[in-house]
Amino acid sequence: MKQVAVLGLGQMGTTLAQLLLRAGMEVQVWNRTAGRSTALADAGAIVAGNPAAAVRAAQVIVICVHDHAAVRDILDADGVATALAGKVLVQLTTTSPQEARAIAETVAALHAGHLAGAIQVAPEQMGQPDTTILVSGPAADHDRVRDVLAALGGNIVYLGEQADAAATMDLATLSYIYGAAAGFFQGAALAERAGMDVRTYGDIAQAMAPSFAAFLRHEAEAIATDDYAITQSPLSISVDATRRIEEAVRAAGLNAEVPALVAKLLRNAAQAGYAREEFAAVVKVLREPAHAA
Numbered sequence: 001m002k003q004v005a006v007l008g009l010g011q012m013g014t015t016l017a018q019l020l021l022r023a024g025m026e027v028q029v030w031n032r033t034a035g036r037s038t039a040l041a042d043a044g045a046i047v048a049g050n051p052a053a054a055v056r057a058a059q060v061i062v063i064c065v066h067d068h069a070a071v072r073d074i075l076d077a078d079g080v081a082t083a084l085a086g087k088v089l090v091q092l093t094t095t096s097p098q099e100a101r102a103i104a105e106t107v108a109a110l111h112a113g114h115l116a117g118a119i120q121v122a123p124e125q126m127g128q129p130d131t132t133i134l135v136s137g138p139a140a141d142h143d144r145v146r147d148v149l150a151a152l153g154g155n156i157v158y159l160g161e162q163a164d165a166a167a168t169m170d171l172a173t174l175s176y177i178y179g180a181a182a183g184f185f186q187g188a189a190l191a192e193r194a195g196m197d198v199r200t201y202g203d204i205a206q207a208m209a210p211s212f213a214a215f216l217r218h219e220a221e222a223i224a225t226d227d228y229a230i231t232q233s234p235l236s237i238s239v240d241a242t243r244r245i246e247e248a249v250r251a252a253g254l255n256a257e258v259p260a261l262v263a264k265l266l267r268n269a270a271q272a273g274y275a276r277e278e279f280a281a282v283v284k285v286l287r288e289p290a291h292a293a
C-alpha cells in the first residue's frame with residue numbers, strides 16, 4: 001500500500017488527505033496547529049506529532065500550506081531534511097516561479113525527488129475527472145507519484161522537467177481568469193445600470209464559456225505558430241468593440257478604467273500595424289515592454 005504524508009491541513013490539505021484515504025492509501029497527516037486532524041483520524045489517517053515523523057513513515061510527501069515561507073519552515077523543521085532523502089516531495093503550495101526553483105534546489109540537495117504543482121480549482125472541486133493540477137519536475141519523479149496525483153484529480157497536466165513551469169503556467173491561467181473576471185464584473189455593472197437582471201447575464205456568460213474557450217485555443221495556435229493571417233476574427237473588429245464598450249461605460253457614469261485599458265491596448269496593436277491580422281496579433285504588443293503613455 002502506498003504510504004503518503006500530507007503536511008498542512010488547511011482547506012486544501014484536508015481535502016487532499018481525504019482523497020488519498022479514499023483511494024486506499026496509508027495517509028500520515030501533520031498540521032502546525034493541533035486539532036485540525038480529528039476528522040481525518042476518524043477516517044483512518046495516522047496523525048504524526050511532528051513533520052519529520054510523518055516524512056519518515058511515508059514514501060511520498062505532499063506539502064500544501066499557506067505560502068513559500070511556510071514550506072521553508074517545514075523543510076527546516078527538526079529531522080525533515082534527513083528523513084526526505086530517497087523520497088519524493090509533491091509540493092502543492094502555490095508559489096512564485098522563483099520560489100519553485102529555490103525549493104527544487106533545496107530538495108535536490110537533500111537527495112530527494114521533487115514535483116512542483118499548482119492546483120487550479122477550489123477544494124470542493126478536487127477529485128473530479130476534470131480537476132486540473134499543473135505539475136512539473138523530473139519525469140522520473142512524476143512517474144513515481146502518478147497514482148498519488150491521479151487520486152487528487154483527473155486532469156493532471158505534466159509540463160516537463162523545469163521546476164518553475166507549473167508556477168509559471170499557474171500565473172498564465174490566473175492572468176486569464178482575472179482578466180476575464182474583471183471584464184465580466186464590468187459587464188455586470190453595465191447591465192445592472194441599464195436595469196437588466198445580472199443573473200441573466202451570468203447565464204449567458206456560462207452558456208458562452210465552451211465556445212469562448214475553443215476560440216482561445218484557436219488563438220493559442222496562431223500565437224504558437226506566429227501566424228496571424230485572419231482565420232476567425234480580425235483585430236480591427238475588437239478595436240471597434242472595445243471603443244464602444246468604453247464609450248458606453250462612460251456614458252452610463254461608471255468607472256471606465258478596465259475598458260479604457262483594454263481599448264488602449266488594442267488601439268496600440270492597430271497603430272503598430274496589426275489591424276488586418278487575426279485578433280491574437282495583440283500578443284505582439286504584449287511581447288514588448290510597455291510604451292510610455
Ligand SMILES: NC(=O)c1ccc[n+]([C@@H]2O[C@H](COP(=O)([O-])OP(=O)(O)OC[C@H]3O[C@@H](n4cnc5c(N)ncnc54)[C@H](OP(=O)(O)O)[C@@H]3O)[C@@H](O)[C@H]2O)c1
Nearest residue numbers: 008009010011012013032033065066070073093094119122
Ligand atoms: N483553497 C483554495 O481554493 C486553493 C485553491 C488552489 C490552490 N490553493 C493553495 O493551497 C495552499 C493551501 O491553501 P488552503 O486553502 O489550504 O489554506 P488555509 O486553509 O489557509 O491553510 C493554510 C495551511 O498552511 C499552514 N501554515 C501556515 N503557515 C505555516 C507555517 N509557517 N508552517 C507550517 N504550516 C503553516 C496552516 O497551518 P495552521 O493550521 O497551523 O495555521 C494551514 O494548515 C495555498 O498555497 C493555496 O494557494 C488553495
